[in-house]
Amino acid sequence: MSDDKDNAYWSANLRIIAWSLVIWALVSFGFGILLRPLLSGIAVGGTDLGFWFAQQGSILVFLALIFNYAWRMNKLDHEHGVDE
Amino acid sequence: MDQFVINLLFVGASFALYIGIAIWARAGSTSEFYAAGRGVHPVTNGMATAADWMSAASFISMAGLIAFVGYDNSTFLMGWTGGYVLLALLLAPYLRKFGKFTVSEFIGDRFYSSTARLVAVICLIVASTTYVIGQMTGVGVAFGRFLEVSNTAGLLIGACVVFAYAVFGGMKGVTYTQVAQYCVLILAYTIPAVFISLQLTGNPIPGLGLFGDHAASGEPLLAKLDQIVTELGFAEYTAHNADTLNMVLFTLSLMIGTAGLPHVIMRFFTVPKVADARWSAGWTLVFIALLYLTAPAVGGMARLNITEMFWPNGTQEAAVSVETIENDADYNWMLTWQKTGLLDWEDKNGDSLIQYYNDKNPEMQEKAAEAGWTGNELTKFNRDILVLANPEIANLPSWVIGLVAAGGLAAALSTAAGLLLAISSAVSHDLIKGQLNPRISEKGELLSARIAMAVAIVVATYLGLNPPGFAAQTVALAFGLAAASIFPALMMGIFSKKINNHGAVAGMLAGLLVTLLYIFLHKGWFFIPGTNSFSDADPLLGTIKSTSFGAIGAAINFAVAYVVSNMTKPLPKEIIELVESVRIPRGAGAAQDGH
Secondary structure, three states, X not given: OOXXXXXXXXXXXXXXHHHXXXXXXXXXXXXXXXXXXXXXXXXXXXXXXXXXXXXXXXXXXHHHHHHHHHHHHHHHHHHOOOOO | OOHHHHHHHHHHHXXXXXXXXXXXXXXXXXXXXXXXXXXOOHHHHHHHHHHHHOOHHHHHHHHHHHHHHHHHHHHXXXXXXXXXXXXXXXXXXXXXXXXXXXXXXXXXXXXXXXXXXHHHHHHHHHHHHHHHHHHHHHHHHHHHHHOOOOHHXXXXXXXXXXXXXXXXXXXXXXXHHHHHHHHHHHHHHHHHHHHHHHHHHOOOOHHHHOOOEOXXXXXXXXXXXXXXXXXXXXXXXXXXXXXXXHHHHHXXXXXXXHHHOHHHHHHHHHOOOHHHHHHHHHHHHXXXXXXXXXXXXXXXXXXXXXHHHHOXXXXXXXXXXXXXXXXXXXXXXXXXXXXXOOEEOOOOOOOOEEOOOOOOOHHHHHHHHHHOOOOOOOOEEOOOHHHXXXXXXXXXXHHHHHHHHHHHHHHHHHHHHHHHHHHHHHHHXXXXXXXXXXXXXXXXXXXXXXXXXXXXXXXXXXXXXXXOOOHHHXXXXXXXXXXXXXXXXXXXXXXXXXXXXXXHHHHXXXXXXXXXXXXXXXXXXXXXXXXXXXXXXXXXXXXXOHHHOHHHHHHHHHHHHHHHHHHOOOOOHHHHHHHHXXXXXXXXXXXXXXX
């Protein structure tokens, strides 16, 4: 397998990681803490959306991120012929 | 049936199960002892990792931390789960591809430096040992409360059970007992929560009930909770009161520390392929989330329940009377827990009523003076009893209490076993085989791993019986070390072809020493009381608390490693090839045959 192909595989991996980490930070540090005042208008069960993100929403998004990463990387492995 | 007999049945049955698994899953080779033969299914590994990770702190303490502080302690929920995103994306698949047995072995090979490996081993042993003390004391407390034996006897029984399955079964035995322990602890955590959620909100799923309506008043549960606690002068439950910078840094430190804890990382060496390591991280978080999505509900609902017990007719009416507490069956739990010394009350103003309110709040002090109250009369409420007492507070059947006893023990024992395994493999594989006697035979290494495990259990039991005064402080230390030394070294080892041996060693030492210095300045040198120059209430430069410092330590590690690597020789060719091979999944299954 050529180095170019390896590089393409690795850059595709880094792109997925970068996007995933942006969302990871957005839902926890963002919606859960820093941006909570902006979400204060959206009511959820006696409180606001930021509180929900801090206590539950961020965990659910983390789950989605990890499964999305596993699914996309396993597909990428196959496309680049590096799976086993 | 007597509650004591029921507790004994539940705990005895769960222990018999663990021992049975130990006999079934003995380890015959080093590969089985360190990595369960790399044949563990990703879902099974996920369940075992969840039990490995969720300790007495998650099971017993976390809901209490949330209940009495509210929104600001969401840091634990986000921090202890968000770390798995880092682990799944940045570490687990590549370390599985590397295909060796310990975290320090990767650091030693990748940075072609036995010094780097040694620094990693020391961090690993210090972090894991401080962590295991808490688990062992937790075992003693749970036994003492539920089985009416002394803490010492309880701790010795627990140590013997861990000995049975960890020394003989190694990673293989630990993995399958952790699966059983996960089942016990998750049932023990969720069953009382479901009952309580049904009582309070009519919703059987606690995580949804928290954001639902309070059945008795028809108002949203959290609005009701906010109202009732503020009427008593406490901080609003859902409000943001802590300072934002420390909240962000503390969450980040917990995340990085979680991803850098060796006993968690090494669990991902047990699955057959790289693809399995990725799935397995997801399954781990599924099993952790079942507890972590329930925990804020347990906390919020318990806070409401407890507050309403003291103010049965609302906060504007008379408080509960001493006579009711002593005679009403609903208040029986208070008498039970008063005996343990973790809960107490005192009728300070002699009005035969027990007023529970925040006597530190100036507005409330005025109200209290008018009403003739002379201070908060709930004089002691240890937050750790919340989860254990919850089934009694909510008047649940006695088998639920027995289940919670078994669950608390499962949480502490499973984490203790994982930590002991990390310590013993560091000693036998990194120190004995890696440094002292590289030509040791497979049989000899397996024997030394078992001896190391046995010694580690004896030391942990001793420390559990005689916990150093700083035991409670050391959790910050374990996370600080993992965040400041281990995580950055692993990440740079995978994602950079520039960081060399000198850079890695300098980075790890810088991160480690600055973090230690910062913690010691705030908590006292070697945690000796009175030797601290600052405190977390009044930190250095007035900003960052020592518990939030792990993330800063990690940043220092990254920066120093980068600068030093740029000033010294580039990586040798074979190390660049090693980095490239770690990045490509193909061949991870084949690597296992090499062992």
